[in-house]
Amino acid sequence: MHRLNSIRLNHSKNTAGIEAVRLPVPAYVKIPMSMHMGAPCTPLVKKGDTVLVGQKIGDTDAFFSAPVHSSVSGTVKDVSDYRLINGMVCKAVEIETDGQQTLCECTPPEITDRESFIKAVRESGICGLGGAGFPTHIKLNPKGEIDTLIINAAECEPYITSDYRQMIERPENVLGGIRLVMKYLGIPKAVFAIESNKPDAIAEFRKLTGNEPEIEVYQLPSTYPQGAEKVLIHSTTGRVVMEGQLPSDQKVIVMNVSTAAFIYKYTQTGVPLVNRRITVEGSAVGKPCNVIAPIGTMVSELLKFAETDTENVKKLIAGGPMMGACLINAETPVVKTSNSFLADSDYTEPVTTACIRCGRCVRACSMNLMPLEIEKAYKRKDTAALQSLKLGLCMNCGACTYVCPANRKLAETNQLAKAFLPKKK
Numbered sequence: 001m002h003r004l005n006s007i008r009l010n011h012s013k014n015t016a017g018i019e020a021v022r023l024p025v026p027a028y029v030k031i032p033m034s035m036h037m038g039a040p041c042t043p044l045v046k047k048g049d050t051v052l053v054g055q056k057i058g059d060t061d062a063f064f065s066a067p068v069h070s071s072v073s074g075t076v077k078d079v080s081d082y083r084l085i086n087g088m089v090c091k092a093v094e095i096e097t098d099g100q101q102t103l104c105e106c107t108p109p110e111i112t113d114r115e116s117f118i119k120a121v122r123e124s125g126i127c128g129l130g131g132a133g134f135p136t137h138i139k140l141n142p143k144g145e146i147d148t149l150i151i152n153a154a155e156c157e158p159y160i161t162s163d164y165r166q167m168i169e170r171p172e173n174v175l176g177g178i179r180l181v182m183k184y185l186g187i188p189k190a191v192f193a194i195e196s197n198k199p200d201a202i203a204e205f206r207k208l209t210g211n212e213p214e215i216e217v218y219q220l221p222s223t224y225p226q227g228a229e230k231v232l233i234h235s236t237t238g239r240v241v242m243e244g245q246l247p248s249d250q251k252v253i254v255m256n257v258s259t260a261a262f263i264y265k266y267t268q269t270g271v272p273l274v275n276r277r278i279t280v281e282g283s284a285v286g287k288p289c290n291v292i293a294p295i296g297t298m299v300s301e302l303l304k305f306a307e308t309d310t311e312n313v314k315k316l317i318a319g320g321p322m323m324g325a326c327l328i329n330a331e332t333p334v335v336k337t338s339n340s341f342l343a344d345s346d347y348t349e350p351v352t353t354a355c356i357r358c359g360r361c362v363r364a365c366s367m368n369l370m371p372l373e374i375e376k377a378y379k380r381k382d383t384a385a386l387q388s389l390k391l392g393l394c395m396n397c398g399a400c401t402y403v404c405p406a407n408r409k410l411a412e413t414n415q416l417a418k419a420f421l422p423k424k425k
């Protein structure tokens with residue numbers, strides 16, 4: 001099979017061997033009503049209300065959304081406006097915790113068929129935990145037939161090991177989730193796609209699925225960006241998701257490994273999505289670690305727990321170094337899609353120089369795009385050129401920016417260019 005372009009990165013999976021520990025219950029959490037793609041939720045609680053862990057505190061009638069639940073027990077201090085990382089404003093429920101972590105009455109959902117399974121998945125509040133935040137119940141309700149479930153266990157971004165720790169600490173949850181999705185959606189085959197830099201997880205999952213030929217453990221090369229959806233589908237099935245298509249148009253569903261694990265756990269306990277397993281890393285972090293933190297916990301609490309030299313943090317990233325977003329400060333809450341926070345003390349802003357037409361950005365791009373030409377077209381605000389350069393295929397993987405010797409902000413420019421293009425009706 002033809003291999004797509006990719007690049008090699010230092011994996012720096014320094015926390016791979018560190019078991020995730022529970023963060024002490026914070027005194028305060030702030031839970032945004034928009035932590036997924038789609039419509040924000042409307043708060044269901046008001047100032048002064050008492051809430052319990054797992055209690056639904058936000059929901060909407062909109063189909064493209066997912067409900068929000070309290071991650072702590074305590075008292076609602078306020079329902080305020082909150083500016084998200086993408087600049088949008090939504091409501092957020094601020095809660096003063098009582099430290100008891102009293103669980104609301106959570107009972108495992110009754111699941112008898114596809115419809116009740118998808119309904120349960122929606123009620124759980126789950127969205128794609130790999131970072132994109134696509135509501136999972138919508139992904140599980142494709143229009144056409146699906147013949148393959150691809151589990152994204154690549155975790156190809158440097159530093160992040162939260163998915164890996166999920167696989168090592170609770171493999172039974174991962175496999176339980178895979179079996180449930182296959183059963184209720186009638187999918188005959190699953191491909192568990194994992195990079196070669198996780199040999200112990202590969203061995204474990206091969207052992208655990210030894211008697212299940214319908215689940216294939218597929219070893220991906222440890223190159224970047226193996227975990228990007230289109231790249232993953234091509235690597236594992238040879239199929240090409242064309243511009244404007246969804247994976248389901250190629251008869252596949254791609255699901256993050258921690259999402260699959262959560263679905264199984266929810267069906268067993270009825271406890272919705274209230275915690276995240278998160279890697280805390282970077283040169284300013286004294287004790288790099290994986291923590292299980294309540295959603296809404298301030299990043300500053302995670303940094304404190306990881307003994308970070310907060311005075312000297314020059315760059316704070318939510319996510320990985322390739323696709324993550326810079327935070328302006330650590331008073332930002334953990335959200336459903338948080339998988340890592342990186343705090344660096346030795347960052348210096350690179351100096352951008354003129355393009356030397358070396359072509360490295362083109363050779364690095366898995367989608368065969370021409371980032372240097374896209375940059376020029378965006379500067380001219382040339383909509384037709386941006387469309388013919390297939391900007392819509394850009395996955396914002398950052399590979400072009402990474403390889404550019406002139407330090408041009410190519411991936412970042414592509415994002416601006418995408419926002420500039422008129423939205424399709």
Ligand code: SF4
Binds near residue numbers: 354371
């Ligand atoms: S990698 Fe940078 S310098 Fe080389 S062609 Fe692309 S934009 Fe120009």
Ligand code: SF4
Binds near residue numbers: 365370393395399400
């Ligand atoms: S950010 Fe976009 S243009 Fe750059 S390498 Fe990734 S897919 Fe290609």
